[in-house]
Amino acid sequence: MAFAIAVRVYYQDTDAAGVVFHSTYLNFMERARVNLACVATGSLKPMAVPNEVRASFADEVLLPVEATA
Numbered sequence: 001m002a003f004a005i006a007v008r009v010y011y012q013d014t015d016a017a018g019v020v021f022h023s024t025y026l027n028f029m030e031r032a033r034v035n036l037a038c039v040a041t042g043s044l045k046p047m048a049v050p051n052e053v054r055a056s057f058a059d060e061v062l063l064p065v066e067a068t069a
Contacts, residue, residue: 003036009063018063026053 013024037047 003032003039005032005035007031009061011063014063020061022057025055025057
């Protein structure tokens with residue numbers, strides 16, 4: 001199942017060069033996971049919590065942007 005949400009990137013999400021911090025991508029993915037659970041089940045409970053995440057970063061996101069998670 002394909003699923004995407006729009007994510008607005010704020011200055012607080014970036015370093016001085018406007019590049020999004022790697023850890024912020026995990027926040028975006030968690031928002032997408034929670035939204036997917038709401039869409040799929042109509043509820044947030046009960047919901048499994050991931051105990052491991054592996055991520056590869058293909059490209060950087062720069063300000064200003066609205067990204068899709």
